[in-house]
Amino acid sequence: MSTALLGLDGVSKSYGAVAALRDVRLELRAGEAHALVGENGAGKSTLVKILAGVHQPDTGVLTFDGKPLVLGNPADARAAGIAVIYQEPTLFPDLTVAENIFMGRQPRRSLGRIDHAAVRARTRDLFDRLGVALDPDRPARGLSIADQQLVEIAKALSFDARVLVMDEPTAALSGVEVERLFGVARSLRDSGAAVLFISHRFDEIFALCQTITVLRDGQWVSTDAAADLTVDRVVRRMVGREVSSLFPKQDTKVRDVRLDVRGLSLAGWFQDVSFTVRGGEIVALAGLVGAGRSEVVRAIFGIDRYDAGEVHVDGRRLRAGDTDAAIAAGLALVPEDRRQQGLVMELSVERNQTLPRRWKLSTAGLLTGKAERAAARTWSERLQVKTSSLRAPVSTLSGGNQQKVVLAKWLATEPGVLIVDEPTRGIDVGTKAEVHRLLSALAADGVAVLMVSSELPEVLGMADRVLVMHEGRLTADIPRASADEESVMQAATGVGR
Amino acid sequence: MAERIRRAAGSWDFLVLVALVLVVVIGAVSIEGVASPRFWRFVILEAIPIAVIALPLTLLIITGEIDLSVASVLGLSCTVMGKLWASGVHSLPVLVLVCLALGVLCGAVNGLFVTRFGLPSLAVTIGTLALYRGLAYVTLGDKAIADYPTSWTDGAVAPIPGLTIPWMIIVVAVLAILFAVVLHATPVGRGLYAIGNNDEASRFAGVAVGKTKFWLFVATGAMSALAGIFWTLRFASARADNGNGLELAVIAAVLLGGVSIFGGRGGLLGVVGAVVLLGVLRNALQLADVPANALTIVTGSLLIASVVGPNAVAIARARLRRRRPTTSIPTTP
Ligand SMILES: Nc1ncnc2c1ncn2[C@@H]1O[C@H](COP(=O)(O)OP(=O)(O)OP(=O)(O)O)[C@@H](O)[C@H]1O
Numbered sequence: 001m002s003t004a005l006l007g008l009d010g011v012s013k014s015y016g017a018v019a020a021l022r023d024v025r026l027e028l029r030a031g032e033a034h035a036l037v038g039e040n041g042a043g044k045s046t047l048v049k050i051l052a053g054v055h056q057p058d059t060g061v062l063t064f065d066g067k068p069l070v071l072g073n074p075a076d077a078r079a080a081g082i083a084v085i086y087q088e089p090t091l092f093p094d095l096t097v098a099e100n101i102f103m104g105r106q107p108r109r110s111l112g113r114i115d116h117a118a119v120r121a122r123t124r125d126l127f128d129r130l131g132v133a134l135d136p137d138r139p140a141r142g143l144s145i146a147d148q149q150l151v152e153i154a155k156a157l158s159f160d161a162r163v164l165v166m167d168e169p170t171a172a173l174s175g176v177e178v179e180r181l182f183g184v185a186r187s188l189r190d191s192g193a194a195v196l197f198i199s200h201r202f203d204e205i206f207a208l209c210q211t212i213t214v215l216r217d218g219q220w221v222s223t224d225a226a227a228d229l230t231v232d233r234v235v236r237r238m239v240g241r242e243v244s245s246l247f248p249k250q251d252t253k254v255r256d257v258r259l260d261v262r263g264l265s266l267a268g269w270f271q272d273v274s275f276t277v278r279g280g281e282i283v284a285l286a287g288l289v290g291a292g293r294s295e296v297v298r299a300i301f302g303i304d305r306y307d308a309g310e311v312h313v314d315g316r317r318l319r320a321g322d323t324d325a326a327i328a329a330g331l332a333l334v335p336e337d338r339r340q341q342g343l344v345m346e347l348s349v350e351r352n353q354t355l356p357r358r359w360k361l362s363t364a365g366l367l368t369g370k371a372e373r374a375a376a377r378t379w380s381e382r383l384q385v386k387t388s389s390l391r392a393p394v395s396t397l398s399g400g401n402q403q404k405v406v407l408a409k410w411l412a413t414e415p416g417v418l419i420v421d422e423p424t425r426g427i428d429v430g431t432k433a434e435v436h437r438l439l440s441a442l443a444a445d446g447v448a449v450l451m452v453s454s455e456l457p458e459v460l461g462m463a464d465r466v467l468v469m470h471e472g473r474l475t476a477d478i479p480r481a482s483a484d485e486e487s488v489m490q491a492a493t494g495v496g497r
Numbered sequence: 498m499a500e501r502i503r504r505a506a507g508s509w510d511f512l513v514l515v516a517l518v519l520v521v522v523i524g525a526v527s528i529e530g531v532a533s534p535r536f537w538r539f540v541i542l543e544a545i546p547i548a549v550i551a552l553p554l555t556l557l558i559i560t561g562e563i564d565l566s567v568a569s570v571l572g573l574s575c576t577v578m579g580k581l582w583a584s585g586v587h588s589l590p591v592l593v594l595v596c597l598a599l600g601v602l603c604g605a606v607n608g609l610f611v612t613r614f615g616l617p618s619l620a621v622t623i624g625t626l627a628l629y630r631g632l633a634y635v636t637l638g639d640k641a642i643a644d645y646p647t648s649w650t651d652g653a654v655a656p657i658p659g660l661t662i663p664w665m666i667i668v669v670a671v672l673a674i675l676f677a678v679v680l681h682a683t684p685v686g687r688g689l690y691a692i693g694n695n696d697e698a699s700r701f702a703g704v705a706v707g708k709t710k711f712w713l714f715v716a717t718g719a720m721s722a723l724a725g726i727f728w729t730l731r732f733a734s735a736r737a738d739n740g741n742g743l744e745l746a747v748i749a750a751v752l753l754g755g756v757s758i759f760g761g762r763g764g765l766l767g768v769v770g771a772v773v774l775l776g777v778l779r780n781a782l783q784l785a786d787v788p789a790n791a792l793t794i795v796t797g798s799l800l801i802a803s804v805v806g807p808n809a810v811a812i813a814r815a816r817l818r819r820r821r822p823t824t825s826i827p828t829t830p
C-alpha cells in the first residue's frame with residue numbers, strides 16, 4: 001500500500017455552536033480515487049473547504065507528502081497542487097467563461113498585459129477534453145447550473161493538480177457529461193494524482209472510486225476498499241439504519257389534463273414544444289445538458305417570455321411572463337439553481353419557505369411571525385431539514401438541506417401542477433426516497449408532476465412517461481413500459497433519427 | 498426571551514437609539530437651550546419633512562434602489578402650489594390633490610425609467626434631480642409666493658393644545674406606524690427584503706419585482722410632494738430653491754438608521770431614530786454657534802460612518818466568531 005499523499009488527522013471544525021466535523025481522519029493516496037459519503041449535513045463540504053484553505057480547522061493537522069501542511073487561504077492550497085471543485089459554482093457573472101477559468105493567473109504578455117488569445121485557446125483545449133460546447137467568450141451570467149458546473153470543472157483542471165477534490169460535481173450533469181468528467185479524472189488518477197470524490201449517486205461512486213470513507217454527523221465512521229462494500233452496506237453506515245435507496249412510483253389513476261403546453265417556441269432556445277401532463281401522472285423531461293429543458297419550464301412558469309405558443313393550466317390559458325398568475329393558477333416550480341433562483345441566501349429558512357405563500361398566511365393583510373413559523377416548522381419536519389434554527393440564514397445550511405428548503409417551499413403551496421427541475425440535486429439517499437415518495441403521493445392526490453432530471457435511474461423509476469428533448473425540440477414521448485436507458489439516451493443524443 | 502433581548506441590544510437600531518439618548522443628554526447638559534421646549538419644537542418642525550420622505554425612501558432603498566430626486570420633487574411641489582395660489586386657486590384640498598398628483602407623476606417617471614428600461618436608479622434620479630429642480634425654476638423663476646392666509650400657515654405649525662409640540666407630529670407618527678407595519682408585518686414587506694437580497698430568486702417566488710419597485714418610486718414621489726406643501730406653509734413661502742440639498746439629509750438619515758445602501762437590510766425604527774438624532778445634532782450645534790459649513794461636514798461624516806459602521810460591526814463580529822474556536826490548542830503530531 002502506498003503512503004498517503006494528503007492526510008488529515010484529528011480534524012474538528014465548528015460553526016458557532018454547530019460542530020460540523022469532529023476528530024476526522026482521511027488519507028488520500030496517489031493514483032487512487034477516494035469517495036467521501038454521508039448524509040446531508042454530515043460535514044463533507046466542510047472537509048472540502050478545509051482542504052481548499054477556505055476554512056481553517058479548529059484542531060487537527062494536515063500532511064502533504066508526509067510533511068505538515070498549513071493552508072491559510074485558497075492560494076496556499078492551489079500552490080500545494082490541490083484543485084477543488086466546490087459544491088456550489090461561484091463564477092463571476094460579468095466575466096467571460098474563459099476569464100473565470102483563468103481568474104487571477106492569466107497568461108501574460110510583455111508589460112504584464114493579459115494574453116487574451118492564450119486564455120481563449122487554453123479554454124478551448126480544456127473544453128475539448130471535457131467535450132463542452134460552450135463559447136469561451138460568453139459571459140458567465142445566465143449559464144445553466146450544469147454549464148456552470150462544467151466551467152468549474154474546467155477551472156479545476158486548468159492547472160496540474162496533484163490532488164483533485166470534487167464536491168458533488170455531477171449533481172446536475174447527465175450520463176454523457178459524467179462519463180467525460182470521469183474519463184478526465186481517471187487519466188489524472190492514473191498519472192499519479194489523488195482524487196477525492198463526493199456524490200450521492202452510488203453508481204458513480206462505485207464506477208470511479210477504489211476507497212470509500214463514510215462520515216456521519218461530522219464523525220469518521222469507516223474507510224474501506226470499494227470492492228469490499230455494497231451500496232446497502234454503505235447506506236447503512238451513512239444513516240445508521242436500514243433505508244430503501246429507491247422508491248418507485250406507485251400506479252395511480254390518471255385523470256384530466258392539468259398542464260397543456262402547445263407549440264411553445266423561443267428563438268435560440270426551444271422550438272414548437274407541445275405536451276400535456278394529466279393529474280396523477282409524473283412526466284419526466286429528459287435530455288442532455290443544454291437541450292433546453294430548464295428554459296421550457298422557466299417559460300411555462302412565467303419567468304421568461306416566449307415567442308409563440310400557449311400554456312394552459314386546468315383549461316385556463318396563462319398569461320406569458322406572469323409568474324404571480326402562474327402561482328395563483330396552481331403552478332409551482334422548483335428551479336435548478338437553488339442559490340440564485342430557489343433561495344434568498346441571506347434570509348432565514350423560515351422566510352424563504354413561506355415567501356410564495358406570504359399572502360395566504362396573512363390574516364387581514366397582516367403577517368405575524370407566528371403563522372410563518374408554524375407553517376415553516378411543519379414542512380421542515382416533513383422533509384427533515386437539518387438546521388440549527390428556523391431563523392438561521394439559509395446560507396448556513398449544507399447544500400442538500402438547502403435543496404430540501406426549496407422543495408418544502410413549493411410543496412407547501414399545495415400546487416395542482418408541480419414542476420421540479422433536478423428535484424433531488426445534492427440530496428442524500430434516505431431523503432431522496434422520501435422526496436420520491438412525496439412526489440408519488442402528490443400524483444396519487446391528482447397533482448400533475450413534470451420532472452426535469454438528468455439522473456436516469458430517477459427518470460426511469462419515477463416517470464409514467466418520458467419526454468426527451470434534443471437541441472430545443474421534443475424528440476420522443478416514451479411510455480413507462482418501453483422506457484429504458486437505451487431508448488432515452490438515443491433520443492437525447494439524437495442518434496438514430 | 499433573553500435571546501431576543503440580547504439580539505435587540507446588539508442591533509443597529511438599538512445603537513442608534515442609544516446614540517440619540519447620549520446626544521440629547523450631553524446636549525442638554527452642555528449647551529444652553531437644548532433642554533427647552535422651544536428647541537424641541539424646532540427639531541420636530543425640521544424633522545417632519547425629512548421623516549415624511551424618509552419613510553417611503555427606506556422601503557425603496559431596502560429593495561436596492563435609490564431616489565435622489567426627492568428634494569427636487571419637494572421644490573417643484575412648492576412652486577406649483579405657489580403658482581396655483583397666485584393664479585387664484587384658493588382651496589387647500591385642491592392644492593393638496595394637485596401636488597399629490599404631481600408627486601405621483603414625478604415618481605412614476607423615475608419608476609418607469611428604472612423598471613421598464615432597466616436603467617440604474619442612481620443615474621435616472623440624478624437626472625431627474627436636475628430636471629425637476631429645473632422645472633421648479635421654470636414655474637416660478639426666482640419669485641417667491643408668500644401671501645397665504647395665516648390660518649393655513651399657522652395651522653401647519655400649530656401646537657397640540659396645551660403643549661408646544663406641533664400637531665403635525667401626530668400625522669407623521671401615524672404615517673410612520675403605517676409604513677412600519679407594511680414593512681415589518683405584511684406580505685409586501687417580506688417581498689421587499691427578498692427583492693433587496695436577490696431579485697432573481699424573488700421573481701421565482703412570485704414577487705412582482707418591477708411592479709413593486711415602480712409603486713415605491715410613486716410613493717416616494719407622492720410623499721415628497723406632500724412634504725413640499727408642509728414646507729411652503731411652514732415658511733409661508735413657495736420658492737424654486739425650497740429644500741435644496743435636502744436629499745442629503747434624508748438619505749443620511751435612512752443610512753444612519755441602519756438601512757443597507759445595497760438593499761435587503763434595515764428597519765424603520767432605526768430610521769426614525771436617526772431622523773431625530775440628526776435633527777437634534779444639527780440644531781444643538783447651531784445653538785452652540787457652530788458655523789453652517791461645519792454642520793454640512795458633520796452630516797457628511799455621519800453619512801460615511803453609517804455606511805461603514807454596520808459593515809464594520811458585521812466584520813468585527815465575524816472576526817470574533819472566527820477567532821474564538823482557533824484559541825483552542827491545536828493537537829500536534
Ligand atoms: N457557514 C456556516 N455557518 C453555520 N453552519 C454551517 C455553515 N456551513 C455549514 N454549516 C453546518 O455544518 C454542517 C455540515 O455542513 P456541510 O456543508 O459540510 O455538509 P455536507 O456533508 O456537505 O452536506 P450536503 O450533502 O448536504 O452537501 C451542517 O449542519 C451545516 O448546517
Ligand SMILES: [Mg+2]
Binds near residue numbers: 044046087167399400
Ligand atoms: Mg455539501
